[in-house]
Amino acid sequence: MTDPSPVHATTVAVRRDGAWTAVMILGPSGAGKSDLALRLIGRxxxxxxxxxxxxxxxxxxLHATAPAAIAGRIEARGVGIVSVRTRLVARVVLAVACVPEAVERLPEPQTRRFCGIDLPLLALDPRPASAVEMVAVALQTL
Structure with a gap:
């Protein structure tokens, strides 16, 4: 096991085939990480x-958890910090990079490395309502 490393990402998990599987949502502040996560949590x-x-x-x-200081809370922009249902630890199988524009229709597969583990990387504009379904579809293809 490697020592935990901090990554600027919001991570959410869903139960799939009896196990919790996580997606790490990457992007700078204001990119829509928490907004996309809140929509997934709503589902x-x-x-x-x-x-x-x-x-x-x-x-x-690759496994993920929250730093103790922020565990169980998420920022709802314009509302504040709210408590939501959480998963303490989950195995991460997909990285989603929030981008501010439409993406290619049929992009070449990409990966990103974390702690020596290569994850599939999905570039996604998180603003459209379909972004939630795009994450779900990408997860199903793994």
Whole structure:
């Protein structure tokens, strides 16, 4: 197991095939990470961590948790910091990069490395309502 490293990301998890599977949403402040996470949470996902996520590699997989100071809370822009249902730890299988524009229709597969683990990387404009479904579809293809 590697020592946990902080990543500027919001991480959410969903129960799939009996296990919790997480998606790490990447982007600068204001990119829409928390907004996309709140929409996923509204569809039954659980928050792992908002804005900063601690990740580590173990057994060939990447795992995530929240720093203690922010566990269980997410920023709802314009509303404030709110408490939501959480998942303490989850295995991360996909990274989503929030981009401010439409993406290519059929992009080449990309990856991003965290703690020596390569994750598939989905570039996504988080603003359209379909962004939630795009994350779900991308997760199903793994």
């Amino acid at each position: 039954g996902w659980r928050l792992v961590s908002d804005d900063y996520t601690r990740v580590w590699a173990s057994g060939g997989a």
